Amino acid sequence: MVYFVRKSAAVLLSLFLLFAALPSGEADASENDKVFVIPVEQTVESGLKAFLERAVEDAESAGADHIIFEIDTPGGAVDAAGDIASLIEDASVPTTAYVVEEAMSAGAYLALSADEIAMAPDTQMGAAQVITGSGNAAGTKVQSSWEKNMQNAAALNGRNPEFALAMADPSVDLPEYSAGKGELLTLTASEAAEVNYAEYTPENREALLQELNLSNAEVQEIEVSAAEKIARFVTNPVLIPILLSVGSIGLIIELYSPGFGIPGILGASSLGLFFFGHMIAGFAGYEALILAGAGLILLAVELFIPGFGIFGLLGAGAFIASLFFASYSTLNIAVSILIALILSVVTVIMMFSVFKKRGPVKRFVLEDSVTTDEGFISNENRPELIGQTGKSLTPLRPSGSMQMGDERLDVVSEGGYIEKGRDVKIVKAEGSRIVVRDINE
Known part of the structure; x- marks a missing residue:
């Protein structure tokens, strides 16, 4: 009996040690987990949205367990x-x-939309x-x-909506939190x-991964590509009117300059950046590029082959339509086009007043003149004929x-009438006209 008990105890101890030596299921899962880290930096705008769409899609496609x-x-x-x-x-x-940081x-709204929130100290x-x-509070309806939206985002994850409301509405009084x-x-x-x-206040990312029980997970950082950086830059609402203004003014100045120089390069580059950035951000398609190209061709046709303004109007309409097709905001692009149009008109007036007729405009204006100094004589004046006499050969x-x-x-x-054979006297000689x-x- 004693032998049986000892034998059973030895077997149980061996089994215990065996299971203790095996890795736990939780550790295995942690080692196989994939965590994707996505930066949300700088201004919240449509270019950031396009990057985050790509980043989240990449993470989900790669089988991410946590973002x-x-x-x-x-x-x-x-x-x-x-x-x-x-x-x-x-x-x-x-x-x-x-x-x-x-x-x-809007960054607070994005944080509230996540399942959990972590904040590093001093943030x-x-x-x-x-x-x-203009720096003023928005209208009542928008506010x-x-x-x-702020309250719903907070309530979605079990947070007290009052604090979210206090972040957005200055009339909410929470003096205990300054x-x-x-x-x-x-x-x-x-x-x-x-x-x-905030569920966690970790010092750094490694501490956060420990809090999330993902310290052994594979971490992959998604970085903003060079093209996406350009897209974020050029789709900024502040920069769009600048790009359109520089593009239109550069091309206008180029019309008054011989050849193709710096103004033309700046103008073409600005418009190219506008369309490139909006295509990378996913706002513009090939239809916008086709319309823009057709508009520029029609404007060139109007410039070099005058067509009573028809080609010019069609070209301008097509190009403006392409800007609307490429934009993410009708209001923003309308304001940007208006700013560029005003600046372009001012530039045209200055070009005409300062440089007069230069560039392709000269094609439509006859500027050559012929003078006697250059050897051109249309009619020879003969003042010595005045006072001379003769006879009329014809009536x-x-x-x-x-x-x-x-x-x-x-x-x-x-x-009046003078008969043939009459004596006549020359009283005036002006070029070819002899009286x-x-x-x-």
Whole structure:
């Protein structure tokens, strides 16, 4: 009996040691997990949205188990923020927003849209009131919609919507968090953790991965490509009117310059950047490029083969339509085109007043002149004929011919009819016009 007990104990101890030596299922899963880190940096705008769409799609296609959005943004456009928030909410894998510097304004909205929020020490999140381009608060309708979006994003993941509302509405009074009436709420990392607006406050990414139980996971960072950096730069709402203005003014100045020089290169490059950036960002398709090309060709036809303005109007219409096709915002592109048009008109006026007729404009204006200094003589003046006399060879009615010595002259009478064979006197000689008078009267 004692032997049986000892034998059983030895077997159980061996089994225990065997299972203890085996890696746990949790460790295996962690080692096989894939974590994708996606940066959310600089201004929130449509170019950022295009990059995040590509990044999330790449992560999902690669079988990501978790996505970490590392946020450092002062905010940006409300419409772009709404699209990006939907992208984060609809991701098919768990998401964590990790605030590495700041998540202000639209950035706070993006952070609230993730499944979890982590904030590094000395970071902040909040101050999310809608501000117009002129620096003033947005209208009541827009502000009300934005406040609802902020509250819904907070409630979606079990957070108190009051704090999200205080970030967007300065009338909400939360003095215990330095957000008195008239001030927007901005939470530090410790305050966010206290009110359940941050699940973690890790020092760095490695600490966050430990908090997420993903310390052994394969981490892959998705970087912004060079083309996407250009796209983000040129699709910035502030830069678009500058690109269109430089493009149109450069081409206009080129018309007044011989050959193809720096203004033409700058103009063509600016317009090329506009279309390239919008194509990379996914806003413009080939139809926009085809329309733009057709518009430029028609404008060139109008310039070199005048067609009563028809080709010019069709060309301008096609090119403007291509800008609308390429743009992500009808209002933004309309304002940008208006700015470029005003500056272009001013440039044309200056070109005409300063440089007069130069470039292709000269094709339509006859500027050559013939002068006697260059050897061109249209009519020879003969003042020495004045006072000379002769006889009319033909009746003068009032024009005809006279004989003066050995020379025959074409003349006109000073008054009325002069018969053939009458004595006449030359009283005026202006170029080819010689005037005579009947001296027999």
